[in-house]
Amino acid sequence: MEITTNRLIIVPCKEELLSDDVDVSDHINFYLHEIESDPSLIGWGVWLVFLKETNQFIGDIGFKGKPHNGVVEIGYGILNEAQNNGYATEAMEALIHWAFQTKEVVTITAECLSDNKPSIRVLEKLAMLKTDEDEEMMYWERNLEH
Numbered sequence: 070m071e072i073t074t075n076r077l078i079i080v081p082c083k084e085e086l087l088s089d090d091v092d093v094s095d096h097i098n099f100y101l102h103e104i105e106s107d108p109s110l111i112g113w114g115v116w117l118v119f120l121k122e123t124n125q126f127i128g129d130i131g132f133k134g135k136p137h138n139g140v141v142e143i144g145y146g147i148l149n150e151a152q153n154n155g156y157a158t159e160a161m162e163a164l165i166h167w168a169f170q171t172k173e174v175v176t177i178t179a180e181c182l183s184d185n186k187p188s189i190r191v192l193e194k195l196a197m198l199k200t201d202e203d204e205e206m207m208y209w210e211r212n213l214e215h
Contacts, residue, residue, distance in 0.1 A: 070111070070112060072116075072163045072164065072167055073121065074121075074159050074160070074162075074163045075121075075159070076120065076121055076122070076156070076159060077118055077119065077120065077121055077127075077156065077159055077160055077163070078118075078119045078120075078121050078124070079116050079117070079118050079119075079130070079160055079163060079164065080116060080117055080119070081111045081112050081114070081115070081116050081117075082097060082100060082101065082114065082115035082116060082117050082129065082131070083101075083104075083111070084101055096115065097115050097129065100114040100115045100131075109135075110134070110135065112132075113131075113132045113134055113135040113136070113141070114131050114132060114133075114134070115129050115130075115131040116129060116130050116131045116160075116164060117129050118130060118147070118156065118160045120151075126148075127147055127148050127151035127156055128145065128146050128147035128148050128151060128156070128157070128160075129145070129146055130143070130144065130145035130146075130157075130160050130161060130164055131143070131144065131145075131164070132144075132164075132168070135173075136168075136171075136173045136174045139173070139174060139175035139176060140174070140175070140176045140177075140178060141168060141173075141174050141176075141177055141178070142177070142178045142179065142180070143161065143164065143165065143168075143177050143178070143179050144179065144180075145157050145160065145161055145191075147160075152187065153187075157187075157191045158191050158194045158195060161191065161195055162195055165177055165195065165211065169213050174213070175212060175213045176210055176211070176212050176213070177197075177210065177211050178200075178208065178209065178210045179192055179197055179208075179209040179210070180206050180207065180208050180209065181206070181207055181209070182205060182206060182207075183202060183203075183204070183205060183206060183207050189207065192209045195211065196211055197209035197210060197211045198210060198211065
C-alpha cells in the first residue's frame with residue numbers, strides 16, 4: 070500500500086521502513102507495538118511521508134485508529150526544515166482521499182492548538198470546517214459529500 074502525489078510518497082509505517090533519518094517518536098513506537106498484535110490497524114495509524122525525488126523522510130501523518138461509526142481522526146507532523154512548502158496540505162489531501170475511498174469513512178475530524186496558525190491554514194486549505202473551539206484547541210471536520 071502506497072500513496073503517491075506530485076511530490077510525495079506516503080506509506081503506512083512499518084518497522085522495516087524506519088532508518089536513521091526517521092525520527093521514531095513515542096506515537097510511532099506505540100503504533101508499531103499496536104500493529105504487532107493487530108495487523109488490521111495498518112493504514113489506520115501512522116503513515117511516513119517521503120519526498121518523491123530524493124526519498125528523504127519529511128514527517129508523518131495518519132489516523133488515530135480505525136473508523137468508528139464512519140468517523141476517523143487525522144493528524145500530521147512535518148519536520149521543521151520541510152515546513153512552508155505545502156507538503157502537509159498535499160499529504161493530508163491524499164490521505165483524506167484514500168480514507169474516503171475505503172468506504173469505511175464518511176467524516177474526518179482533526180484538532181489543533183488555537184494558536185497554531187500554520188496548522189489552521191492547512192486545515193482551512195483542506196476544506197475542513199471548524200466545528201468547535203475552546204481556550205486551547207480548535208476542532209475540525211470534513212464530510213464525504215464535501
